[in-house]
Amino acid sequence: MALLKYESQVRAPLVEGNKDYHQITEDICRPVEGRASTLWWIGFLISVALLLFGVYSVYREVTYGTHQWNLNKTIGWGWDITNFVWWVGIGHAGTLISAILLLFRQGWRTGVNRAAEAMTIFAVMCAGQFPIFHMGRVWNAFFVLPYPNTRGPLWVNFDSPLLWDVFAISTYFTVSLLFWYSGLLPDLATLRDRAREKWRKSFYGVAAFGWTGSTKHWQRHESLSLVLAGLSTPLVLSVHTIVSFDFATSVIPGWHTTIFPPYFVAGAIFSGFAMVQTLLLVTRKVLHLEEYITIEHIDVMNKVIVLTGSIVGIAYLTELFMAWYSAVKYEWFAFEQNRANLFSPYGWSYWIMMGCNVVSPQIFWFRKMRRNLLVTFFMSILVNIGMWFERFVIIVTSLYRDYLPSSWSTYYSPTIWEVGFYLGTFGLFFTCFFLFAKFFPVIAIAEIKHILKKSGGNYKEQMTPVEEEKVEEFAHAHTH
Amino acid sequence: MAIKKFVVSNFYDEQILFPAIKGVRKQGYKIHDVYIPFPIHGLDAAMGLRDTSLHTAGFIYGITGTTVAFSFITWAFTTDWPLNIGGKPFFALPAWIPIIFELTILFAAVGMVMTFCYLCQLAPFVKKDHFNPRSTDDTFVVVIECSDKTNENEVIDFLTGLGGADVEVQYRETGWWIGSYDKEQKLYDHNVETLVNP
Numbered sequence: 001m002a003l004l005k006y007e008s009q010v011r012a013p014l015v016e017g018n019k020d021y022h023q024i025t026e027d028i029c030r031p032v033e034g035r036a037s038t039l040w041w042i043g044f045l046i047s048v049a050l051l052l053f054g055v056y057s058v059y060r061e062v063t064y065g066t067h068q069w070n071l072n073k074t075i076g077w078g079w080d081i082t083n084f085v086w087w088v089g090i091g092h093a094g095t096l097i098s099a100i101l102l103l104f105r106q107g108w109r110t111g112v113n114r115a116a117e118a119m120t121i122f123a124v125m126c127a128g129q130f131p132i133f134h135m136g137r138v139w140n141a142f143f144v145l146p147y148p149n150t151r152g153p154l155w156v157n158f159d160s161p162l163l164w165d166v167f168a169i170s171t172y173f174t175v176s177l178l179f180w181y182s183g184l185l186p187d188l189a190t191l192r193d194r195a196r197e198k199w200r201k202s203f204y205g206v207a208a209f210g211w212t213g214s215t216k217h218w219q220r221h222e223s224l225s226l227v228l229a230g231l232s233t234p235l236v237l238s239v240h241t242i243v244s245f246d247f248a249t250s251v252i253p254g255w256h257t258t259i260f261p262p263y264f265v266a267g268a269i270f271s272g273f274a275m276v277q278t279l280l281l282v283t284r285k286v287l288h289l290e291e292y293i294t295i296e297h298i299d300v301m302n303k304v305i306v307l308t309g310s311i312v313g314i315a316y317l318t319e320l321f322m323a324w325y326s327a328v329k330y331e332w333f334a335f336e337q338n339r340a341n342l343f344s345p346y347g348w349s350y351w352i353m354m355g356c357n358v359v360s361p362q363i364f365w366f367r368k369m370r371r372n373l374l375v376t377f378f379m380s381i382l383v384n385i386g387m388w389f390e391r392f393v394i395i396v397t398s399l400y401r402d403y404l405p406s407s408w409s410t411y412y413s414p415t416i417w418e419v420g421f422y423l424g425t426f427g428l429f430f431t432c433f434f435l436f437a438k439f440f441p442v443i444a445i446a447e448i449k450h451i452l453k454k455s456g457g458n459y460k461e462q463m464t465p466v467e468e469e470k471v472e473e474f475a476h477a478h479t480h
Numbered sequence: 481m482a483i484k485k486f487v488v489s490n491f492y493d494e495q496i497l498f499p500a501i502k503g504v505r506k507q508g509y510k511i512h513d514v515y516i517p518f519p520i521h522g523l524d525a526a527m528g529l530r531d532t533s534l535h536t537a538g539f540i541y542g543i544t545g546t547t548v549a550f551s552f553i554t555w556a557f558t559t560d561w562p563l564n565i566g567g568k569p570f571f572a573l574p575a576w577i578p579i580i581f582e583l584t585i586l587f588a589a590v591g592m593v594m595t596f597c598y599l600c601q602l603a604p605f606v607k608k609d610h611f612n613p614r615s616t617d618d619t620f621v622v623v624i625e626c627s628d629k630t631n632e633n634e635v636i637d638f639l640t641g642l643g644g645a646d647v648e649v650q651y652r653e654t655g656w657w658i659g660s661y662d663k664e665q666k667l668y669d670h671n672v673e674t675l676v677n678p
Binding site for chain 1: 523532
């Protein structure tokens with residue numbers, strides 16, 4: 001047993017059932033190699049339809065201008081930036097799971113990391129659409145890049161948080177994509193070597209980059225994963241920090257608070273895990289992967305949700321307290337009148353946020369609830385609704401009544417094209433996810449094999465007598 | 481790049497694989513490679529491979545990113561076109577930290593992945609021979625390279641004795657080429673035997 005790392009029986013197995021290496025390959029490749037189910041087609045077509053609606057909404061915005069949206073001089077950021085921050089936040093769970101949990105040596109990440117990383121990439125893709133199309137003249141979007149231009153060259157403003165955001169989001173997308181794809185290579189090679197049809201061999205042959213599984217390559221691959229994890233960890237924290245700087249460095253009441261960076265990062269992890277739950281609960285059921293994404297995984301993720309939800313809750317209360325304690329009347333007005341006052345125009349959104357993000361996740365203090373799939377699914381949706389409203393509250397309730405009452409806005413509600421754009425990103429997200437689930441292994445095959453002999457159910461069972469013996473030996477030695 | 485002669489042996493259990501590697505090395509046979517479906521910690525050391533310095537390369541790329549970002553922004557905002565932004569100093573270092581940090585990460589990550597692909601010869605449309613397609617599934621494939629003097633029957637017997645299954649001789653290309661996995665390709669028109677043993 002010298003080779004195999006020993007893991008205590010107290011920890012539940014991460015892979016259930018009687019598995020060996022080949023069985024793992026079979027189980028995870030089955031959905032990829034089989035025919036798409038009717039359910040898949042229905043979901044895929046709905047997603048494509050949403051995507052097309054989104055494309056049309058964006059077409060209207062590009063052709064006729066931003067007045068297709070109900071934004072005005074006072075509420076210059078509305079649904080678009082709300083959706084941007086919401087999607088970026090969701091895009092934090094994947095890298096958190098794969099990078100930070102890799103550094104913390106959390107074995108359970110192996111079951112969920114591949115799908116979560118894919119989700120991250122798709123969510124960041126969706127997020128990026130909003131600031132780009134919010135520019136209005138989208139054909140000039142490349143102006144945000146510091147390239148030598150004929151206007152001087154007049155460089156971009158490196159002092160501006162909005163430009164930091166450009167760098168943060170594009171770096172985050174690139175690094176996540178590289179991390180995800182380098183991890184996928186060995187699994188794509190597995191699919192390639194199993195493929196029978198010609199197109200499959202050809203497709204996975206190209207996609208797997210000629211991976212062979214040489215020990216030297218694995219050694220480099222491990223080194224690469226570890227360093228990329230080390231790089232992604234501060235990166236993932238920096239990205240939402242920088243997103244929060246978009247607000248925190250301004251002078252708008254409700255925005256310029258130093259609590260924003262940690263509060264945004266916690267919120268991002270919170271909403272990201274909720275989205276992972278939503279996706280994986282369905283994926284594991286549809287693809288029959290319950291033995292790899294176990295109740296244990298769901299339980300652990302719910303613990304993260306209750307932790308980060310509570311951090312977010314404390315942040316809400318802290319900013320409320322500070323608004324009062326600072327004795328700045330504008331600040332207090334933003335919180336007391338624009339947000340907490342249920343009868344103010346947007347008061348309802350503040351209380352939806354409070355209810356969904358702070359109150360409802362407390363249900364996960366109970367083990368029974370954490371392990372209840374229906375409750376988890378319902379909660380994951382609720383949390384994402386709550387987190388959407390958090391961004392809406394921050395953006396709209398701060399903007400619509402600022403220092404100057406004469407510039408206060410009337411009630412802002414989105415046009416159909418604003419909503420359509422949002423629905424369109426849902427379409428993009430789920431279209432990508434459906435394609436991913438059909439053509440790529442949703443679980444990291446190699447990584448599951450790596451932990452099998454330590455955390456697999458059947459192997460742990462074999463360990464039980466050894467452990468009992470050791471405990472007895474220990475007790476014997478220490479009682480006499 | 482050339483076609484060479486190999487003795488290929490399959491293992492299914494790490495606990496047999498490790499002593500076998502030890503035995504092969506003790507005997508003095510040259511291990512061409514061991515193909516495994518997932519990383520096995522300690523196998524590289526057991527095979528006598530030296531540590532990779534990929535992380536050092538990553539560090540150098542990272543520092544390059546820091547330098548590029550810092551020097552470029554400094555040049556652009558203090559020398560090339562100083563802009564008065566709200567009365568802030570032209571050399572506003574604290575405000576540049578986010579971008580400098582992001583570019584450090586970006587350079588390190590992109591550089592490392594490209595170096596990794598270069599070192600392992602990985603790219604789209606690259607094709608390589610590997611000895612047993614099951615080595616990406618559940619089989620650990622130990623490949624011994626034969627020289628002119630090697631008695632392959634002896635090697636086969638030796639590996640079988642160590643617990644290897646389906647030990648056989650294979651002629652394979654060692655390098656990579658642009659090709660496709662959906663068809664069998666012959667790199668050389670000549671008879672393989674004559675190429676290997678001229």
